[in-house]
Amino acid sequence: MSNVTNPNRWTLRAALAALAFSTAMGLSAAHADSITVYTSYEEDEIAAFLEKAKADLPDLDVNVLRLSTGDLHARILAEAANPQHDVIWGWAVTSMIDPRIGELLEAYQPQGIDRIADQFRDKDGKWFATTGYMAAFCVNNEVLKAKNLPMPTSWADLTKPEYKGEVVMPNPASSGTGYLMIASILQMMGEEKGWEYLKALDANIAQYIKSGSRPCNAASEGEFAIGASFALRAIKNIGEGYPITMVIPSEGAGNELEANALMAGSKNKDAARRFLDWTVSENAVNEYYNWKEIVTATGGAMPQKFRDAGLPEDISSVMWKMDFASSAENRALVLERWQRELER
Structure with a gap:
């Protein structure tokens, strides 16, 4: 694996019994926007999705911490007074609708949200589910x-x-x-x-x-x-x-549905919103269909396999x-x- 400072490669590293994925896409870290994303997507799914994100968002550094659903729930609550991430991505709706989690989220309607039916979106706009x-x-x-x-x-x-x-x-x-x-x-x-x-x-x-x-x-x-x-x-x-x-x-x-959300405590909200916009983009939806039996957005088709x-x-x-x-x-x-x- 190459060093994370190489702007054209991605690295995977162990972190606290989880996998953390770091991307340095297109521009040097000194000039790129950077966000931290927490997710419960599987490791191979993360790699595939972020490969597409890299092509569409070449000036965004995305640092991802992957934990199982229950472990991520505990971590987010433990960090509630000082959140360490900007975005929740691909996390169980059953966990997302915990009122204690809701208090940490900021409503955001990403570009392209009309591709997601109302039944897969929080009525207050705090989360939207793209996969399941x-x-x-x-x-x-x-x-x-x-x-x-x-x-x-x-x-x-x-x-x-x-x-x-x-x-x-x-x-x-x-x-x-x-x-x-x-x-x-x-x-x-x-x-x-x-x-x-x-x-x-x-x-x-x-x-x-x-x-x-x-x-x-x-x-x-x-x-x-x-x-x-x-x-x-x-x-x-x-x-x-x-x-x-x-x-x-x-x-x-x-x-289970897997939802995305913006953290109210994020210090990188513009970059976080760009990433959330990407999660409902055509390229993202097409890639979801390679990995997910449930895709909530319009467009795409179930693979023959x-x-x-x-x-x-x-x-x-x-x-x-x-x-x-x-x-x-x-x-x-x-x-x-x-x-x-x-x-x-």
């Missing part, structure tokens, strides 16, 4: 065959005794994907039956993994039969040749209609109970 993701299972075909296991089709299937020790899923306390799974199950089944189900599922869980993508990777590599993850990770791993099938649970896929992996053209047909306000309001109580009764 939904739950899916990564099922290893070879492990199923070797152990003579049936293909699961639903959340209900995962509690069957034959899958004991063969299921891994994200830890909802740290992973946005993990929390959307728990929240959607409780919304689908109701609180009492939902918790009964989660306890039955826990009996078959081999591990709760911190990341939303790693359960799919573990299943893809044959460590377990089933990794509860998100659809795009399954699609990516199928494209890379792993022997897995993507299964969207028949009850409906829990989902998504359809080949089993994603329907109308993804709304398989998505559970999430109550994001309920997910946010009950998050602390749900996670406290989950950690008390199920975390290990």
Whole structure:
């Protein structure tokens, strides 16, 4: 990796158990605008999106800190008295609508915001969602065959005794994907039956993994039969040749929107607004479609590889209609109970 002072290269560096991405685009740092962005996008998504941003914003330095959804939530609140970033980018709406977070945001309507339907925008203009993701299972075909296991089709299937020790899923306390799974199950089944189900599922869980993508990777590599993850990770791993099938649970896929916002405490608001404008630009939207099963902006088209992996053209047909306000309001109580009764 080249040194960050080289204006034509980007570097990736470790930072506090996260990945920080630094870009020095076009002009020298001495003459370029600079912003710090916090995100929960996956590392490969960040790299692809910022490659496009580099071409469109050659005079903007973008320093990015990536943390999982839960860890980023804790960090932003811990820094509330002295925010260290200018922009929140690609972060779960369920976390964004926390009133404590809302107090730290400044309303901004970026150029091109009309491409985003009202249902994906905060009524007060403090955030707008451009992308999203939904739950899916990564099922290893070879492990199923070797152990003579049936293909699961639903959340209900995962509690069957034959899958004991063969299921891994994200830890909802740290992973946005993990929390959307728990929240959607409780919304689908109701609180009492939902918790009964989660306890039955826990009996078959081999591990709760911190990341939303790693359960799919573990299943893809044959460590377990089933990794509860998100659809795009399954699609990516199928494209890379792993022997897995993507299964969207028949009850409906829990989902999350990923939103962007301007920090009220930013000292670089003009540059931050330029970046937020870019996040709804045509080039940004076209790139989102290479990585995201949910893109809220008009324009672009679902890639063929998504359809080949089993994603329907109308993804709304398989998505559970999430109550994001309920997910946010009950998050602390749900996670406290989950950690008390199920975390290990």
